[in-house]
Amino acid sequence: MKKVSLIFLALLALLLGWYLSRDRGKTNYEFLFNMRHTPASKSxxxxxxxxxxxxxxxxxxxxxxxxxxxxVASYDEAKTLTDPLTADEKTLARGQKMFEVFCLPCHGTEGKGDGPVTPKFPNPPSLLAAHARELSDGEIMHIATNGRGLMPAYASQVDTQDRWKIILYIRKLQKDNPS
Ligand code: HEC
Structure with missing residues (x-):
């Protein structure tokens, strides 16, 4: 057989192979590679x-x-807890980032309760007020984990370590803005 026809046949075989297995979502006809590709289902x-x-x-x-x-802690159990993390630069930067994504929309840049969704969403209490300063780290953790009143729970969106980091950042906001 001539070289040219051999190349042509090889190309034809490749093309046929591709054509018969072009849909990865189902079991296909495959030459040589049988069972190598399992059907991939979309979620x-x-x-x-x-x-x-x-x-x-x-x-x-x-x-x-x-x-x-x-x-997992009841409010009373949480009350006695202090933040296990240290407020170094990296931890605070992460806390700030997470605060700005998840808490700022309601609580505002500095935690004053004046975020962009207010007052259409009722203003939350200021995190700089005496009441919030007196909450223990564990109480804030409990609120961020389980929500309270109109505030939704954040356990499924912000992981535990990141919530502790947010609390360090809230403490920094409170320290930087003395009442
Ligand atoms: C959808 C708006 C909204 C978001 C987002 C939100 N909060 Fe709140 N937050 C509220 C409201 C409303 C309250 C008042 C809840 C109540 O007691 O009825 C509140 C209360 C609180 C309190 C208690 C303050 C006090 O003095 O009693 C803390 C602490 C708090 N939020 C922390 C957070 C943290 C941390 C985040 C981010 C993970 C967050 N919040 C995200 C709306 C929000």
Whole structure:
């Protein structure tokens, strides 16, 4: 056979291979590479493999993601806790960043309760007021973890270490703005 026809046949085989396995979402015809590529299901696509017909499965009850650190304490237990972290530059910078993303919209840049969503959302109490200064670190942690009144819980959005860092930053705001 001529060289040219060999190259042509090889290209044709490659093209056919690609054509038969172009949809990665289902089991395809494959030449030589059988079973190397398993069908990839999208998270929200239906799935025949599971009895509930869904791809994304609900985690079994009581399981936690790897590396997840839960903060579980009653208000009274939390009350006695102090922040376990030290306010070094890096920790404070992270605390500030997290505060600005998650707390500032309501509590405001300096914690005065004048964030951009107020007053459409009722103004929260100032974090610079005597009441907030007297809250223990653990009480603030409990509020940030579980929410209170109109304030939502942040445990699912801000991890435990980051919440402690936010508290260090709130303390810094309080120190920098003496009443
Ligand atoms: C959606 C608006 C909103 C966001 C975002 C928000 N808060 Fe609040 N926060 C409130 C409201 C409203 C209150 C008053 C709750 C109550 O007692 O009814 C409050 C109260 C508090 C208090 C108690 C103050 C006191 O003097 O009693 C603390 C501490 C606090 N928030 C910390 C945080 C932290 C930390 C974050 C970020 C992780 C945060 N908040 C995010 C609305 C918000």
């Amino acid at each position: 929200f696509s239906p799935n025949k493999v599971f009895s509930n017909g869904q791809t994304l499965q609900i985690p079994p009850e009581g399981t936690v993601p790897r590396g997840y650190e839960a903060f």
